Amino acid sequence: MKTMLCKQYGPPESLVLEDVEPPKAGPGQVVVEVKACGVNFPDVLIIENKYQFKPQLPFAPGGEISGVVKELGEGVTNVAVGDRVLASTGFGGFAEEIAIPAAAAVPIPDSMDFPTAAAFLMTYGTSYYALKDRAQIRPGENLVVLGAAGGVGLAAVELGKALGARVIAAASSEEKLAVCREHGADATIDYSKDGLKDEMKELTGGKGADVVYDPVGGEYSEAAIRATAWEGRFLVIGFAAGDIPRIPLNLTLLKSCQIVGVFWGAFVGREPERNRQNTRELFELFEKGTIKPYVSSSYPLAEAASALHEIGGRRAKGKIVVVP
Ligand SMILES: NC(=O)c1ccc[n+]([C@@H]2O[C@H](COP(=O)([O-])OP(=O)(O)OC[C@H]3O[C@@H](n4cnc5c(N)ncnc54)[C@H](OP(=O)(O)O)[C@@H]3O)[C@@H](O)[C@H]2O)c1
Incomplete structure (x- = not known):
């Protein structure tokens, strides 16, 4: 599968598109086929080693994704193969597939498309x-x-x-x-x-x-x-x-x-039940049309650097997504 890797810290053009082995679902994990990855300011910081959280090199940036569950690891019961989900991943979303803890996979409303779901949470x-x-x-x-x-x-x-x-x-x-x-x-x-x-x-x-x-x-x-x-x-x-x-x-x-x-x-990690309740309330606001997420542009995986430049260059409006 294709992934956009940060192999050494630097500006967006130092990212490299590579073919790697697809991930396997370990115990308690699921593999998600990524349909869209939301781009956020922390992605600009993380590839320059300026963010509070520092993944080990090499890693793919991309802190939130939406997609379809493709494989279940041992003991997973909260989602099924084929479910449409979104997840906060921290990193790893600039890829065609990602393995995440099953507990992080949140089923998305039928009326929410993949780019919106990746730009939401x-x-x-x-x-x-x-x-x-x-x-x-x-x-x-x-x-x-x-x-x-x-x-x-x-x-x-x-x-x-x-x-x-x-x-x-x-x-x-x-x-x-x-x-x-x-x-x-x-x-x-x-x-x-x-x-x-x-x-x-x-x-x-x-x-x-x-x-x-x-x-x-x-x-x-x-x-x-x-x-x-x-x-x-x-x-x-x-x-x-x-x-x-x-x-x-x-x-x-x-x-x-x-x-x-x-x-x-940190709130998500420390108070998962309160965060789940907030997410349910946000989905209700979305379904009523009270909130209307604005995805202003979308880039293919190979052009992920341009997406990061739009954010770092103060040009982004609303949200930007990368679509593998
Ligand atoms: N506390 C949390 O839990 C939490 C969660 C998510 C994000 N964040 C933080 O929130 C901040 C915004 O994130 P975001 O994803 O919303 O980013 P964003 O879409 O790029 O928005 C940031 C805004 O900051 C303004 N800005 C001023 N100087 C800038 C500069 N030199 N470069 C870029 N933007 C500049 C821009 O608005 P104008 O041009 O209108 O000034 C821009 O629209 C980041 O620092 C991020 O780390 C915090």
């Missing part, structure tokens, strides 16, 4: 856990989403609306903000032109944001905390801009506000 899982569980967002609250046209950002825009918030989307171009409006944003800020802090204050009647969702970091974080409301919650999602900000703690005291860490991958 990490972004919506993260944003739902962040807004519902960590921020405990309430109807009518003002939510500001930074990097709002990106993978997790656009999911936060849709889920913010689904949870009853007024959503202000912030991003770096008019084209990106148009996508956010199509996905439900009530107001927008182009932070490449306008001052983020002043615009946030202006759009919230001087009060500031009740909840800030920040997957970007860099210079925007402090500006957004300075425009966070009394008893607001600032969600730390990621640092796509590269810099991890250092925040003066007096800002939190003055506003009685909270800086709240969000690590969805």
